[in-house]
Amino acid sequence: MEHAPADHPKIPQGKTGILIANLGTPDGYDYWSMRRYLNEFLSDKRVIDYPSWKWQPLLQGIILTKRPFSSGANYKLIWNEEKGESPLMTITRDQAEALRVRAHEEWGDRVMVDFCMRYGNPSTQEVLDRMIEAGCRRIVFLPLYPQYAGATSATANDQLFRALMTQKWQPAVRTVEPYFDRPDYIEALAASVTRALDGNPPAKLVASYHGMPKRYLTEGDPYHCQCQKTSRLLKEALGWDDGIIDTTFQSVFGPEEWLRPYTVEHVAELAKQGHTDIAVISPAFASDCIETLEEINGEIRESFEHAGGKRFTYIPCLNADPDHIEVMLNVIGDNITGWV
Template sequence: MTAQKPANAAADHPPVSFGKVGVIISNLGTPDGTDYWSMRRYLGEFLSDRRVIDYAPWKWQPLLQLIILTKRPFSSGEAYRSIWNNERNESPLLTTTRDQYLALEKTLKDTYGDKVEVDFCMRYGNPSTQSVIENMQAKGCDRIVFFPLYPQYSAPTTATANDHAFRALMKIKWQPSVRTVPAYFENPLYIKALAATVKETYANLDVEPDVLVTSYHGVPVRYLTEGDPYHCHCQKTTRLLREELGWSTDKIQLTFQSKFGPEDWLQPYTVEDVARLAREGKKNIAIMAPAFSSDCVETLEEINEEIKDAFIEAGGETFTYIPCLNDRPDHIEMMAEIIKRETSGWL
């Protein structure tokens, strides 16, 4: 809708745009480059988030600024360089999230036409949440559905994405109405899409894996005891996936990756468990990451390089990584169905 003066407004009233519904999908984020300073800016924003690292700033920030951010940008930059989309000069997460947005935009425009605007943002890095929300309002969106792309709820993912959206709204004089999409870990379309990726991958393998490992990003055990439901959501996701596949319990298992810091994190740890499987004679495994909606450094580099190396070094033979749902048509269909539900009364 083009900007126009409200009916019966004074002659000097500024034109305003209104009447549309905005849909924003939000992903974790990405550095702008793999060089030291790009990585330091990104890691500094990410690791300064109190939802991610909730230690007292007076204790955490000196350690972060003086030690971690002096060394970690080098190792993280190396990890990103191994998977970087050199053609577009961007991370795979940015490439895939843009592809998801474009596919979702086409689906929603085909259904709702010009009544809806679609975009994507990142919690850390660019495009920023604030810039996308402001752009949505400028296009006439007075109602916004904010969709964090995290199937399982956790404070360091879903909650911080929502926090950042509401911080952006705090700077807007005339706030749009906003609905946030809840966790969708038990959505039947999500489970069916996960199962489809497994079936398709297995159908193209010469040797069927002995075990399917579902690897989720870890969090400290303390988060569970403090009320974060993430662990329970992960457990249920794997159980529903197993039931959808019609498998016995010995064919699939759950692990957690990406441990950081000295605390006890959710276990078993993926990197240790795949090595255990190899030593116990499970020489052929497949692995997937149901908590990630898009392939990223944690899947393409950590799983398909570091964790794979641990499995092979322990005597494993065949390691098959099953990609995230990314911009698969069934994943986009799931997003569209969730948005249809969440825009009830709006569209």
């Protein structure tokens, strides 16, 4: 800016931003915090694609009257009371901080690392504005979903693009493709299984992925196929025989048929068949959250035990494990080429 006139707006030195995005979290487990969060989440056309005239009266009139109470009670069970936030917020912040350290080791102060949430706070708009104000003229955007789905990766990208619409001077942006079959990601998953089981593999390892309506698969969403491939590659990395890892889907919502088998039913069936020692892993989640800490360790565990199951081991998500941070760094490294 040495040749600019004195009254020219100040422009910070150009940097490359690294922005990771997670699903989101309510600000609290009280009724109104839960209602605001659920309203934003369940109003997303990528999540619920019914016509607004049909869906919104049901959402506003019935679902958002009752569901904030039940969802809030579930969040209360896992809430990080010390920090006043959900585990997803705590873990995502830890991931961003660990990634920031590694990114600065690799690229110095030429990069800026931050995180945002698709729903709730910190919002994509808020964080993008902050990064641009700090001088980020190029941004690598990494939604924390190993497998691509319209209701996860695509809606995160949508929100980024909407935020960019408010900028007079838009930065260059690269969105990251899914990393469900990257060797380093599969190795990190396999290492987490080995650590958690301490050399004692169960009769069955259930790989439970977040569900979606079966209709989305027939409409072209690749999520189901990518989940199946992740499970197959995990089995190969562990050196296990066919039949030990089962792929299932959880978090069914609404009247439609979703991807099957449903985890909550499948674990009960396993127990009835005599598989009383199982472990469950969630390869679609980069961070432990309500679906893993409460649903798997609560509803799904209870389904297994009530059907006669004896030993239920939940294998945590990769979270801020150093192996996972290296995967994220490698993914970003592949996408930041030529910018730093």
